[in-house]
Amino acid sequence: MTRSKKRQRGGRGGRSRDDDDRGMLEKSDMKNERFTSYYKAQRIIPEEEWDQFIEALRRPLPTTFRIAGSREIAHALNGAIKTTYVPMLSDVVFEGDSVPPPSLIPWYPEGLAWQFNVSKKVLRKQQAFKKFHSFLVHETEVGNISRQEAVSMLPPLFLDVQPYHKVVDMCAAPGSKTAQLLEALHSQDTATATSIPPGLLIANDSDSKRAHLLIHQSARLPSPAFMVTNLDASIFPVLRLPVTSADSRHTVKKSPNQLLFDRILCDVPCSGDGTLRKNIGIWKRWQPMDGNGLHSLQIRILQRAMRMLEPDGRIVYSTCSLNPVENEAVIAAALNSNPDFQLIDVSAQFPDLVRRPGISSWTPTVDRSINTAFKTWAAYSETLSDEQRAESKIAETHWPPVNTESLQLQHCMRIYPHLQDTGGFFVAVLERKSRQNSHVNVATKRDAEEADVAVPEAKKVKLDLSVTPGSQDVSIPPTPMSEDDGSRPVVSDTVETEAQDSSKTEKVPLRGKFKISDPSFKEMPYTFLEPNDPALISCIDQLHLTADFPSSNVLVRNPAGDAVRSFYLTNDLVKAVILNNDYTRMRLMTSGTKVITKQEAGRGLEAQFRVLGEGLPVVLPYIDPSVILDTEFATLRTLLITYYPLCTSFSEPFRTAIESRSPGSHIIRFPAGQSDDSTLSHDLLLPLWKSNVSVTLMIDKKAKSALSLRLFGEDITTAARGGKMVVQASPLAQNTGDIAMDEGVENEDEDANLEDEGDDDAGH
Numbered sequence: 201m202t203r204s205k206k207r208q209r210g211g212r213g214g215r216s217r218d219d220d221d222r223g224m225l226e227k228s229d230m231k232n233e234r235f236t237s238y239y240k241a242q243r244i245i246p247e248e249e250w251d252q253f254i255e256a257l258r259r260p261l262p263t264t265f266r267i268a269g270s271r272e273i274a275h276a277l278n279g280a281i282k283t284t285y286v287p288m289l290s291d292v293v294f295e296g297d298s299v300p301p302p303s304l305i306p307w308y309p310e311g312l313a314w315q316f317n318v319s320k321k322v323l324r325k326q327q328a329f330k331k332f333h334s335f336l337v338h339e340t341e342v343g344n345i346s347r348q349e350a351v352s353m354l355p356p357l358f359l360d361v362q363p364y365h366k367v368v369d370m371c372a373a374p375g376s377k378t379a380q381l382l383e384a385l386h387s388q389d390t391a392t393a394t395s396i397p398p399g400l401l402i403a404n405d406s407d408s409k410r411a412h413l414l415i416h417q418s419a420r421l422p423s424p425a426f427m428v429t430n431l432d433a434s435i436f437p438v439l440r441l442p443v444t445s446a447d448s449r450h451t452v453k454k455s456p457n458q459l460l461f462d463r464i465l466c467d468v469p470c471s472g473d474g475t476l477r478k479n480i481g482i483w484k485r486w487q488p489m490d491g492n493g494l495h496s497l498q499i500r501i502l503q504r505a506m507r508m509l510e511p512d513g514r515i516v517y518s519t520c521s522l523n524p525v526e527n528e529a530v531i532a533a534a535l536n537s538n539p540d541f542q543l544i545d546v547s548a549q550f551p552d553l554v555r556r557p558g559i560s561s562w563t564p565t566v567d568r569s570i571n572t573a574f575k576t577w578a579a580y581s582e583t584l585s586d587e588q589r590a591e592s593k594i595a596e597t598h599w600p601p602v603n604t605e606s607l608q609l610q611h612c613m614r615i616y617p618h619l620q621d622t623g624g625f626f627v628a629v630l631e632r633k634s635r636q637n638s639h640v641n642v643a644t645k646r647d648a649e650e651a652d653v654a655v656p657e658a659k660k661v662k663l664d665l666s667v668t669p670g671s672q673d674v675s676i677p678p679t680p681m682s683e684d685d686g687s688r689p690v691v692s693d694t695v696e697t698e699a700q701d702s703s704k705t706e707k708v709p710l711r712g713k714f715k716i717s718d719p720s721f722k723e724m725p726y727t728f729l730e731p732n733d734p735a736l737i738s739c740i741d742q743l744h745l746t747a748d749f750p751s752s753n754v755l756v757r758n759p760a761g762d763a764v765r766s767f768y769l770t771n772d773l774v775k776a777v778i779l780n781n782d783y784t785r786m787r788l789m790t791s792g793t794k795v796i797t798k799q800e801a802g803r804g805l806e807a808q809f810r811v812l813g814e815g816l817p818v819v820l821p822y823i824d825p826s827v828i829l830d831t832e833f834a835t836l837r838t839l840l841i842t843y844y845p846l847c848t849s850f851s852e853p854f855r856t857a858i859e860s861r862s863p864g865s866h867i868i869r870f871p872a873g874q875s876d877d878s879t880l881s882h883d884l885l886l887p888l889w890k891s892n893v894s895v896t897l898m899i900d901k902k903a904k905s906a907l908s909l910r911l912f913g914e915d916i917t918t919a920a921r922g923g924k925m926v927v928q929a930s931p932l933a934q935n936t937g938d939i940a941m942d943e944g945v946e947n948e949d950e951d952a953n954l955e956d957e958g959d960d961d962a963g964h
């Protein structure tokens with residue numbers, strides 16, 4: 201093949217990633233007869249587009265990313281990409297080929313998502329791209345950028361989450377969509393401070409290892425409104441609240457205190473063939489029975505979501521599969537089992553997104569060899585013996601139902617790789633029929649953010665959190681926590697209250713009132729501190745927290761529920777969920793966000809509380825502003841270059857200011873503005889630890905490097921200069937109350953982070 205032909209296949213001009221990254225897999229390997237024959241039989245693509253479709257599937261996927269975090273930070277970072285990186289990458293020629301610069305993903309709101317398509321070799325060897333790559337890696341590590349497949353960004357956009365929404369992400373790991381949902385819940389955050397949204401996000405995954413990835417993700421966007429659970433979504437238990445607004449709208453509830461959700465994402469496990477461009481191994485192993493096998497679980501997850509939805513709520517169902525059996529067939533079966541639901545026409549939203557309507561006719565295969573001869577389930581069923589029929593995993597719902605037309609499956613969205621150089625994807629938006637027409641002008645995320653997001657009166661959940669150990673049980677009847685409509689197998693989630701035995705709850709106040717009903721669940725309990733707990737009071741005093749600090753929403757996690765080390769902060773709703781449900785039954789893996797820890801201060805000093813780097817934006821609104829130390833850029837340089845600069849090494853006025861402070865935790869502020877070598881678009885606040893004679897910045901190595909690159913255009917940190925030895929060898933660290941600050945310090949705790957992130961839409 202000539203070089204120019206290869207370039208054409210890259211599809212976007214210039215050097216293609218095909219050339220370098222796919223050397224091991226020949227184009228001739230990127231085919232699968234069963235795939236072709238199955239999808240041709242489904243007629244998902246018009247015949248005249250088939251070749252383009254297959255060719256697109258064989259090309260590597262562009263790298264895509266979106267700017268994450270608060271809107272203020274996102275726009276500042278986006279500005280840097282537009283004004284610094286795009287011009288720098290605009291005329292790049294590598295080994296004789298021109299390399300296109302990053303471009304915006306056209307449909308993503310506010311121009312906050314990008315794509316580029318260059319080989320690893322270019323990223324490694326070409327200076328400008330190397331610098332850009334380093335920027336991306338660092339900003340990804342600190343959570344300002346999320347490397348996520350473009351189509352995977354769609355479901356949260358269509359869900360349109362507002363800060364007051366109760367949201368559940370049913371199949372959430374590894375969590376790229378969870379992060380988007382959390383950002384939407386936090387749309388009121390500023391560049392320096394995290395809001396405490398009144399709503400809630402539960403991210404759930406049935407795989408416990410993968411659920412740990414969600415905890416890791418959440419560390420990047422600390423939220424008092426966040427919970428992670430480890431449950432089978434198809435039997436997600438009924439959760440309860442103490443008191444709801446006396447709200448007659450809640451006709452779908454089986455009991456008045458059931459927690460229903462405003463927004464539910466069902467990004468279900470699927471065969472994943474829409475990810476062929478990324479997971480090229482699928483070419484070899486693809487076979488249609490994978491999709492056939494997942495169909496029933498997918499229906500059950502969606503049906504469960506329907507029962508958990510507020511009357512005016514919304515569900516988004518999505519897969520990264522092209523298979524109608526996993527897509528339209530699931531939607532059709534769920535709609536037919538819940539006739540009060542309907543598909544929503546969202547074709548007017550994100551007009552730059554090129555999509556195709558859902559299909560109304562398909563023919564499942566009954567075996568691996570693509571036997572699509574049976575036009576109805578009845579016709580297929582007739583060929584089976586009674587025994588075969590009883591064992592068959594292929595159900596009537598695999599076929600289009602007789603009422604397909606009335607279900608308006610065209611409102612589903614199919615995204616194909618050849619349309620906008622993306623992966624393949626399927627999205628459907630469902631609501632209850634009673635809200636008919638109210639969706640027509642559904643606000644896009646941007647509209648919603650610009651709108652007044654005050655909590656509508658009808659949405660306010662009135663919680664009675666003034667519980668005392670002996671009185672908690674009064675409002676909650678000992679109702680079984682079970683499946684709520686009787687049409688499916690009952691979930692054995694019986695809640696055992698201790699209504700008659702207040703002595704048990706007295707031992708561990710505000711831990712909720714349930715027996716530990718699943719001893720196999722090994723997570724530490726969640727215990728809320730009494731606001732007058734001596735340790736909490738001393739913490740509030742040491743850190744100069746103001747009277748409005750929500751001290752009744754502070755929880756600890758250790759067997760005895762003592763205020764020994766780390767403090768987590770939740771909002772009222774998360775607290776209510778914890779107090780009124782058995783955390784072992786709901787397999788609760790984390791709740792709220794860790795904001796404060798007790799720090800061993802070294803020889804000669806008592807342990808003291810300090811605000812964690814990731815907790816600072818949450819706690820900042822409650823820190824007495826008069827104790828925040830203002831300083832200049834030169835101080836920051838010193839703090840990045842040296843682990844433990846002596847107080848005497850700073851110039852005035854910071855030197856005197858810091859010398860006059862007592863040892864312990866302090867907050868410093870670098871006001872927005874320009875210095876000789878850098879610009880700050882917004883105030884920067886950082887936690888500082890002071891020993892007797894020196895100080896150290898209390899953010900981890902990665903955050904320091906990202907900050908350094910962002911502000912000074914290079915990584916000037918000690919770590920980047922191989923400075924780990926400095927930590928070990930520092931005599932100051934051992935003798936003067938300094939604390940060893942390496943990347944482990946921020947993370948160690950009962951629920952320490954485990955693994956690296958990833959955007960995997962490989963189905964699972």
Ligand SMILES: C[S@@+](CC[C@H](N)C(=O)[O-])C[C@H]1O[C@@H](n2cnc3c(N)ncnc32)[C@H](O)[C@@H]1O
Nearest residue numbers: 371372373374375376377406407432433467964
């Ligand atoms: C397509 S992936 C989800 C990707 C995720 N939404 C994201 O954006 O990062 C499907 C997930 O469903 C999980 N899963 C599989 N069966 C499940 C079940 N019955 N209940 C809940 N989660 C399940 C898998 O462990 C997998 O993490």
